[in-house]
Amino acid sequence: MKFAILGCVMLLVASSSPAWAAFDTDGNYYCNSSNLPLEETIYKSSVAKIDSDLNSYLSLNPSATDQELHSYLISDPEVAQPYSIMEQSKACLQSNGVSPNAIVSPSSLFLEVFAAPEFGIVSGLVFGITLASVVVLQNKINKSILLKI
Incomplete structure (x- = not known):
């Protein structure tokens, strides 16, 4: 019984403390x-x-072009949000003297899709705007869900 209470208290403290994880409330x-x-x-x-x-997308669409992969990555919120977090975490690590590539490198396929020259500057801007919109929309959805609870 004591361990159950202690476990609940630790879970409450951990979930209410923003320093526990790199995500705010x-x-x-x-x-x-x-x-x-x-x-x-x-x-x-x-x-x-x-x-x-x-890899999952490619298993369902084995003949997908780089452009199709790129479109998938920027249009699917389930991928765009982790990409945003990856970029922010990468910047955080770099600003603290840690090389992200020493930790892990994205797959060569991922790097190819975003380094493909045919996407150019305009595509980079479109990707940035789309990514920001997805993150803002996801945060609004999360807030509205929390308010209903």
């Missing part, structure tokens, strides 16, 4: 410089999620 990512191992885990997890989603 609204679910927004923030750089947690005081816990770089956590930042490394967040970076590894987001890279793994993106690579997994790419």
